Amino acid sequence: MNMKRSGICAWGVAIAALAAVLPLSPVQAQSAEQDALKPTLNDGYDTPDALRFDWPAFTIGTGQYEDGPTGLTVFRFNRKVLAAVDVRGGGPGTVNTEYLGIGYPFPELDSVVFSGGSWYGLEAVTAVNTALKDEGYRGGNWDNVGLTVGSIIYDFGGRRLNEIYPDKRLAQAALKAAVPGVFPRGAYGAGRSAVSGSIFGCNAHSGQGGAFRQVGDLKIAAFTVVNALGVVTDRDGRTAACYPDKTWPAGFRTRDILAGTPDSGKPGWTGVDPSSEKKNTTISLIVVNQKMEPWELKRLAIQVHTSMARGIQPFQTEFDGDVLYAVSTAEYEPADDKRIGLLDIGTITSEVMWDAILSAVPPQPQAAFEAPPHRATDAAALRKVAGRYRFSALAELELKVEDGRLLGQAVGERRVFGIPKEAAVEIIPTETGDYVVPGRYPTVLRFDARGGLTINPGRWQQHGRKRGDR
Known part of the structure; x- marks a missing residue:
């Protein structure tokens, strides 16, 4: 036997065994x-x-990791198309927009990708492009190189308890799954964990929106992922979604919130929530079938992007990364006397985009400022759910019973929704069987018999397990 080799193998086994228990x-x-x-x-x-x-x-095609939740959305054109881009936000995250900005008069674009995951999500954009080559659709010849562009939104932070991001595997699966003529609206795809209105502490759930209109033979589609710092506003000036502070006046509108910046002078008005996160983005795509020149597409992108400030207020701030792509499929080449002019196309498309913005808003879970009706719960039942729950490497929650009350405190790197790290707060049992932490935003806890804990059950739920349970 080769003792030297045997010794190396033994050390390898020992190291592997040690790694297994660390x-x-x-x-x-x-x-x-x-x-x-x-x-x-x-x-x-x-x-x-x-x-x-x-x-x-x-x-x-869309792909999501529900354990995030986070996701992405892929738009694939069946031939190369002409495209332009308008970048307005103060913190954009993009791939290949500089090239589009040159304005070459050649159809070169294959696909557009929107992704969550902040700058880590840009992996999804290049993944779609390499997939086009791997499947043989594009290659290495200079006139057949694939071109994919894309942008990301920030969907980390307090909205979820992990840092899962859309990756290469998810992007390429979504590309393969892509189908024509369907676009899910709300908390899907790249908008899976989007929020809006953080500038005022609204922190409403948001998502991706889309709208379509046909005028004669002219087709127009608008798609957007609304992760805006500003609030989504309808055509009557109403705030489409917001978790208001309890001191705000009843029936407030977006103009009231804007007027209250930084201090409206109204009794009891609290204005901006200083703890709101300031990393936001709205990323958008418009597609028209009429053949257009590069300068026309650029002007269309600028006009429509500017118009979006009606539906998102304020828009294109220093903390947003707003980007809009404009694409012409050039399928429709009308005679001059039947051609719809750029001004009219821009006006129509701006309205279609406002429809898309409003369609991005999903139903909002309810929050409870005041404690709901209590459920009589004995100390034994409270002790049964007490313990430490792990949600990810970043988030853990400690629950304990004191004086007949269930108290909770975040003990990981970050707070757990309405449960802070600095001090324990009461977790109140309700008549529904769930537990809640009263406050401006929803914090609902639901325990199961297997040692699991779900926070905010439903579309944006987060799952944890009690330490020591399997």
Whole structure:
């Protein structure tokens, strides 16, 4: 026997055994968590709210990691198209927009990708482009190189208890799943964990929106992921979604909130929530079938992007990364006397985009400022749910019983929604069987018999497990 080789093998076995029992670092835990994720593809395509339209020139696919939740949206054109871009926000995250900005008069664009995951999500854009080559659709010849552009939104922070991001695997799966004529609206795809109105502490759930209009043979589609610092506003000036402070006046409108910046002078008005996160973005795409020149597409992008300030107030701030792509499929080449002019196309498309913005708003879970009716709960039942619950390498929650009350405190790197790190707060049992933390934003806890804890059950739920339970 080769003793030297045997010794090396023995050391290898020992090191492997030691690694098996040592706890994973937060970075290792995040990597392992990411690799084990199960993709959800084309979620919401069969819902009544999904946009349906007849336009086979491009396909749409979405991918989501529900454990985030986070996701992405892929638009693939069936031939190279002409495109322009308008970048306005103070913090954009993009791929290949500089090239589009040159304005070459050649159709070169293959696909557009919107993704969550902040700048980490840009991996999804290049992943779609390499997939076009890997499947043989594009290659290495100078006139057949694939071109994919894309942008990201910030969907980390307090809105979820992990840092899962859309990756290469998810992007390429969504590309393969893409189909024509369907676009899910609300908390799907890249808008899976979008929020809006953070500038005023509204922190409303948001999503992706879409709208379509046909005028004669002219087709126009608008798509947007609304993760805006500003508030979504309808055509009557009403705030479409917001978790207001309890001191705000009843029936407030967007203009009231804007007038209250920084101090409206109204009794009891609290104005801006200083704890709101300031990383936001609205990323958008408009598609027209009429053939257009590069300068026309650029002007269309600018006009429509500017018009979006009606539906999102304020818009294009220093803390937003707003980007709009404009695409012409050039399928429709009308005679001069039947051609709809750029001004009219811009006006129509601006209205279509406002429809898209409003359609991005999903139903909002209710919050409870005041404690709901209590459920009589004995100390034994409270002790049964007490313990430490782990949601990710970044978030853990400690629950304990004191003086017949259930108290909760975040003990990981970050707070757990309405449960802070600085001090314990009471977790109140309700008549529904759930527990709540009263406050401006929803914090609902639901325990199961297997040691699991779900916070805010429903579309944006977060799952944790009690330490020591399997």
